[in-house]
Amino acid sequence: MDCEVKLEVFEGPLDLLLHLIYKNEVDIFDIPIATITDQYLEYLDMMKVLNMEIASDFLLMASTLVHIKSKMLLPESIDGDEEEDPRIEITRPLLEYMRFRDIAEELSEREILNRDVFARSIPPYVRDQIEDQESELDVNLFQLMDAFKHIMNQRSAGVQLRFSIEKWSVKDKAKVVMAILREKGSMFFGELFGQEKTVSELIVTFLALLELIHIGLVKVFQPTHESDIRLVPCFDDNGSASDRLNNA
Amino acid sequence: MPDELKSIIEAMLFTSDRPLNAREIRTWLPDKTLSDVSMALKDIENEYNSMRRSFVLKEVAQGYQFRTQSRYAPYILRMLKTSPARLSRAALETLAIISYKQPILRQEIERLRGVDVGGILKTLLEKGLIRIVGRKALPGRPLIYGTTKKFLEVFDLKDLESLPRLKEITGLSPDSEETIKNSMMPVLS
Amino acid sequence: MPDELKSIIEAMLFTSDRPLNAREIRTWLPDKTLSDVSMALKDIENEYNSMRRSFVLKEVAQGYQFRTQSRYAPYILRMLKTSPARLSRAALETLAIISYKQPILRQEIERLRGVDVGGILKTLLEKGLIRIVGRKALPGRPLIYGTTKKFLEVFDLKDLESLPRLKEITGLSPDSEETIKNSMMPVLS
Numbered sequence: 001m002d003c004e005v006k007l008e009v010f011e012g013p014l015d016l017l018l019h020l021i022y023k024n025e026v027d028i029f030d031i032p033i034a035t036i037t038d039q040y041l042e043y044l045d046m047m048k049v050l051n052m053e054i055a056s057d058f059l060l061m062a063s064t065l066v067h068i069k070s071k072m073l074l075p076e077s078i079d080g081d082e083e084e085d086p087r088i089e090i091t092r093p094l095l096e097y098m099r100f101r102d103i104a105e106e107l108s109e110r111e112i113l114n115r116d117v118f119a120r121s122i123p124p125y126v127r128d129q130i131e132d133q134e135s136e137l138d139v140n141l142f143q144l145m146d147a148f149k150h151i152m153n154q155r156s157a158g159v160q161l162r163f164s165i166e167k168w169s170v171k172d173k174a175k176v177v178m179a180i181l182r183e184k185g186s187m188f189f190g191e192l193f194g195q196e197k198t199v200s201e202l203i204v205t206f207l208a209l210l211e212l213i214h215i216g217l218v219k220v221f222q223p224t225h226e227s228d229i230r231l232v233p234c235f236d237d238n239g240s241a242s243d244r245l246n247n248a
Numbered sequence: 249m250p251d252e253l254k255s256i257i258e259a260m261l262f263t264s265d266r267p268l269n270a271r272e273i274r275t276w277l278p279d280k281t282l283s284d285v286s287m288a289l290k291d292i293e294n295e296y297n298s299m300r301r302s303f304v305l306k307e308v309a310q311g312y313q314f315r316t317q318s319r320y321a322p323y324i325l326r327m328l329k330t331s332p333a334r335l336s337r338a339a340l341e342t343l344a345i346i347s348y349k350q351p352i353l354r355q356e357i358e359r360l361r362g363v364d365v366g367g368i369l370k371t372l373l374e375k376g377l378i379r380i381v382g383r384k385a386l387p388g389r390p391l392i393y394g395t396t397k398k399f400l401e402v403f404d405l406k407d408l409e410s411l412p413r414l415k416e417i418t419g420l421s422p423d424s425e426e427t428i429k430n431s432m433m434p435v436l437s
Numbered sequence: 438m439p440d441e442l443k444s445i446i447e448a449m450l451f452t453s454d455r456p457l458n459a460r461e462i463r464t465w466l467p468d469k470t471l472s473d474v475s476m477a478l479k480d481i482e483n484e485y486n487s488m489r490r491s492f493v494l495k496e497v498a499q500g501y502q503f504r505t506q507s508r509y510a511p512y513i514l515r516m517l518k519t520s521p522a523r524l525s526r527a528a529l530e531t532l533a534i535i536s537y538k539q540p541i542l543r544q545e546i547e548r549l550r551g552v553d554v555g556g557i558l559k560t561l562l563e564k565g566l567i568r569i570v571g572r573k574a575l576p577g578r579p580l581i582y583g584t585t586k587k588f589l590e591v592f593d594l595k596d597l598e599s600l601p602r603l604k605e606i607t608g609l610s611p612d613s614e615e616t617i618k619n620s621m622m623p624v625l626s
Contacts, residue, residue, distance in 0.1 A: 012361060057364065099415055103347075103414065104340035105340075107347075107403055112404065113402045114402075116318040117306075119265060119266075119452075121454040140376055140593075141594070142373040149603050151533065189553065210544075213577065260509075260512060262503070262505060263516065266520065268516070273516075276512060302445070303448065316452060320444065320448035323466070326465045379593060
């Protein structure tokens with residue numbers, strides 16, 4: 001057979017079923033189940049031939065159809081007309097699906113912001129000038145989760161952290177920090193972390209600093225919220241400082 | 249329009265990048281009543297409608313916002329050098345279901361659409377059109393979804409009540425057939 | 438103003454967040470001449486001047502821009518001050534860590550973010566999104582951080598338990614690793 005096969009992509013089994021119903025121009029309340037089932041299965045076969053992956057939802061619907069078809073072949077029960085039409089099992093979800101497809105269509109025809117209509121925008125410099133803490137926040141939960149995911153991804157990328165942790169002890173680092181402070185007189189918090197290679201080294205430095213502050217060898221100042229923290233040494237050069245560190 | 253209140257409100261609306269509602273506006277104009285503000289808003293809305301300018305005052309997401317008329321979209325898009333991000337049909341269908349059935353669980357959406365909607369939910373969350381409302385007291389404590397204010401803004405809706413009416417399916421009785429048939433979509437290509 | 442060119446240019450000026458000049462505008466309207474565009478701009482300018490609205494079209498250094506009349510500045514400022522502020526990426530990341538890992542020490546946050554978070558913690562405390570829960574029995578008695586009720590309000594969460602685990606969202610796409618999934622459980626206080 002030498003013909004071009006153009007296979008439509010359907011959103012799901014209901015989408016495909018609806019397509020078949022329209023194509024055959026049949027009444028949704030009186031679906032010729034045998035025909036529709038056959039065509040539905042043909043479509044799945046075609047997908048197989050084309051090596052397309054068939055979602056389990058399609059297979060589930062196939063079995064539902066076959067089941068209904070077999071039920072329809074059984075002679076009507078003798079109890080009379082109480083029996084429900086087995087096709088209701090697909091008619092009902094199809095009708096419901098159609099309602100929402102309809103709504104989706106209506107939504108897409110509305111005057112959509114930034115597609116059909118446009119609003120005013122505040123230039124960023126204006127926004128920056130007026131921002132204060134009274135404002136409510138323009139953030140959503142997804143952004144929060146996304147931020148967290150980003151962090152966790154970064155973290156899992158650096159597995160070697162654990163090994164380098166032994167390289168530095170807090171005490172060693174404290175001595176390094178003291179040496180720098182002795183030389184510089186005072187420094188900004190940020191400067192202390194400039195040359196740290198790994199996160200773990202950074203943490204050790206940080207712990208060392210905390211320790212030095214705790215035992216009173218370093219004092220910290222922050223003039224305003226925005227300014228960097230300033231570190232000032234509170235020891236002289238006679239070695240007693242190192243003793244205090246060793247005893248700590 | 250020589251009315252000072254109207255001018256003040258117009259200036260606010262013109263400077264804002266989001267819809268403003270009467271109650272908010274009143275908090276910035278404490279010596280005015282809420283009905284003063286509401287009336288001024290209605291007046292401005294009517295004025296712009298009759299002026300036939302390139303933009304009008306629209307009531308969206310329970311507020312008012314100046315928006316351009318849709319026929320200028322091609323020029324504006326050219327200026328902005330963007331093509332609008334379009335939602336896929338699958339995303340629109342999912343959004344339609346959530347907007348009508350909220351608060352709703354993922355599994356209910358999947359039952360209605362007949363397919364997995366995980367990826368689509370993520371996209372809609374990312375775009376800020378839907379949000380997580382809470383968790384249901386069920387095994388696994390599944391998440392409950394609903395639409396956002398941004399959904400109303402994007403789709404030019406005053407509120408959830410102004411969504412297009414959902415056609416009832418009351419069963420498969422003969423008289424309901426007609427209404428449902430009328431709501432059918434044109435034949436798919 | 439029934440002139441279509443004027444309306445198109447007005448719509449562009451309305452949407453733009455910066456001044457536009459005639460030459461630029463012409464590039465988006467290739468079938469118009471530069472003098473067509475310049476004349477239309479002058480016309481719009483005159484129109485707004487005579488209309489006595491709250492805003493006018495002003496010629497500034499880089500082109501034309503709609504600007505509100507200066508006497509409305511106090512009202513506009515009042516409005517802008519209460520419009521939603523954004524959180525910086527760094528603040529959002531820090532908040533994310535605290536919300537998922539609380540109760541948490543500053544040093545643990547810094548271990549995860551790899552940078553100093555002192556300034557950010559201060560900002561988040563000021564905004565009322567986080568609070569100090571207590572002190573840990575460790576050298577230096579470090580502070581323990583957690584989120585506030587306002588945090589729940591801002592993110593529209595009923596309680597901390599409603600905070601979705603990452604895998605509930607990212608599990609929808611195949612890129613989530615097992616290690617990450619395991620660390621996603623929000624710690625409840």
